[in-house]
Amino acid sequence: MKISLWINDKLIEDDIPADTILLEFLREKGCYSVKRGCETSNCGLCTVLMEGKPILSCSTLALRAEGKHITTMEGLQEEAKEFGEFLADQGGEQCGFCSPGFIMNVIAMTRELEDPTEQEIKEYLAGNLCRCTGYQSQLRAIRNYLEMKKGAK
Amino acid sequence: MFTIKNYVKVKDLEEAYELNQKRNNVVLGGIMWLKMGSRNIQNAIDLSALGLEKIEETEDSFEIGCMATLRQLETDSRLNSYFDGAIAESVKSIVGVQFRNTATIGGSIYGRFGFSDPLTCLLVLDTYVELYKKGIIPLSEFVDMPRDNDILVKIIIKKDTRKVSYLSYRKTATDLPVLTCAVARTEDGWLAAIGARPARAKLIRDERKMLGREPEEDEIAVFQSFVEENTVFKSNMRGSGEYRRHLAGVLLRRGIRAVSERGE
Ligand SMILES: Cc1cc2nc3c(=O)[nH]c(=O)nc-3n(C[C@H](O)[C@H](O)[C@H](O)COP(=O)(O)OP(=O)(O)OC[C@H]3O[C@@H](n4cnc5c(N)ncnc54)[C@H](O)[C@@H]3O)c2cc1C
Ligand code: FES
Ligand code: FES
Numbered sequence: 001m002k003i004s005l006w007i008n009d010k011l012i013e014d015d016i017p018a019d020t021i022l023l024e025f026l027r028e029k030g031c032y033s034v035k036r037g038c039e040t041s042n043c044g045l046c047t048v049l050m051e052g053k054p055i056l057s058c059s060t061l062a063l064r065a066e067g068k069h070i071t072t073m074e075g076l077q078e079e080a081k082e083f084g085e086f087l088a089d090q091g092g093e094q095c096g097f098c099s100p101g102f103i104m105n106v107i108a109m110t111r112e113l114e115d116p117t118e119q120e121i122k123e124y125l126a127g128n129l130c131r132c133t134g135y136q137s138q139l140r141a142i143r144n145y146l147e148m149k150k151g152a153k
Numbered sequence: 154m155f156t157i158k159n160y161v162k163v164k165d166l167e168e169a170y171e172l173n174q175k176r177n178n179v180v181l182g183g184i185m186w187l188k189m190g191s192r193n194i195q196n197a198i199d200l201s202a203l204g205l206e207k208i209e210e211t212e213d214s215f216e217i218g219c220m221a222t223l224r225q226l227e228t229d230s231r232l233n234s235y236f237d238g239a240i241a242e243s244v245k246s247i248v249g250v251q252f253r254n255t256a257t258i259g260g261s262i263y264g265r266f267g268f269s270d271p272l273t274c275l276l277v278l279d280t281y282v283e284l285y286k287k288g289i290i291p292l293s294e295f296v297d298m299p300r301d302n303d304i305l306v307k308i309i310i311k312k313d314t315r316k317v318s319y320l321s322y323r324k325t326a327t328d329l330p331v332l333t334c335a336v337a338r339t340e341d342g343w344l345a346a347i348g349a350r351p352a353r354a355k356l357i358r359d360e361r362k363m364l365g366r367e368p369e370e371d372e373i374a375v376f377q378s379f380v381e382e383n384t385v386f387k388s389n390m391r392g393s394g395e396y397r398r399h400l401a402g403v404l405l406r407r408g409i410r411a412v413s414e415r416g417e
Binding site for chain 1: 155157159181185189
């Protein structure tokens with residue numbers, strides 16, 4: 001079936017089977033930052049933005065993205081690198097498996113919520129599971145990152 | 154994992170309904186649940202071109218299109234200025250923001266899942282479902298109707314000043330609930346819904362007026378016993394029937410107290 005959509009602001013047109021999952025499609029188009037974790041919509045690893053909102057690409061049909069803008073970490077390299085440094089500073093990245101989805105959702109959160117409280121941060125990121133850090137170092141990294149962004153305004 | 158042969162973005166509800174009469178054709182919500190199954194779908198019916206993703210406020214109600222996402226229900230300030238924010242409360246523990254950005258209210262209510270948080274909450278509100286062929290019927294009837302091939306078009310919630318409390322118990326954040334409980338006090342008295350029993354939510358009305366407007370502990374205890382005795386709780390991997398019965402009592406008491414504390 002015909003599909004046309006924007007991936008990181010580039011118009012892509014293709015002909016795909018109706019049941020192609022967005023995650024597969026994005027990886028096929030070279031977006032290797034999009035990782036497959038649980039594939040049961042539980043871990044958050046496959047997070048991408050659709051029209052600016054974070055979604056799970058493992059649980060979305062590619063055809064649902066028809067005519068829409070999809071953003072992967074390839075399209076957010078500067079922001080991802082900037083936050084990644086805060087994460088590294090706090091030891092918030094250990095095996096690193098969860099990082100691609102986590103960083104995407106942190107970026108989505110900073111765009112959606114202005115000055116989020118600790119509780120709001122926890123709620124926004126509840127769908128990003130991490131087996132290593134115990135979340136505290138990730139939270140410190142986010143707090144520092146938000147402080148920096150506030151100062152830069 | 155499911156398979157799909159054809160993907161049909163329907164032009165109107167009639168086309169969706171016609172297609173949905175064949176057993177191998179399936180209406181798509183956010184596909185979060187569908188994807189976990191292994192159906193071989195001939196025609197996947199996509200309703201997303203029909204403008205059914207809106208939440209509209211009218212004089213006396215909210216009309217929520219079936220394609221509205223759980224996240225829309227959570228963040229809609231008009232909707233959550235009613236019912237003490239219980240609607241937001243009922244969806245905000247479901248997996249994560251990314252999940253709620255695509256899971257739909259249509260799929261959630263049509264599915265009538267035993268564990269459903271929003272189904273439990275909407276049962277204690279004056280809620281109706283609009284079905285394409287059968288028209289508008291109360292959610293409390295729809296919940297026990299056998300599944301058929303109609304299309305759930307909208308959820309309609311009548312505005313009123315009832316006080317509401319929504320509570321759920323999960324063993325771990327983002328997991329399915331072990332038990333769900335919603336309590337409401339209307340002009341006419343109290344209502345409670347208990348879900349994840351693990352069967353689907355059941356609505357219980359305090360028809361015998363066991364509870365006053367701001368009930369004392371002994372009144373609450375009478376109502377609690379009534380609910381415990383008249384509700385079936387069963388076991389599954391998340392908990393035993395006995396454990397659920399106990400949890401139901403605890404959540405019910407907390408819900409009634411929370412509503413009482415909100416005054417009139
Ligand atoms: C991993 C996981 C965890 C979950 N955790 C929770 C939880 O903690 N609490 C909770 O309440 N829920 C939970 N859910 C359920 C979830 O919130 C949704 O209710 C569910 O995914 C269905 O919504 P959907 O939009 O994905 O529907 P789909 O999966 O697309 O559809 C579900 C069913 O409804 C049918 N359908 C969809 N829309 C319509 C319509 N308009 N008319 C007629 N039929 C229709 C479909 O054909 C299908 O049979 C969970 C689901 C998953 C996969
Ligand atoms: S891979 Fe998508 S949520 Fe885990
Ligand atoms: S750092 Fe290992 S899973 Fe998060």
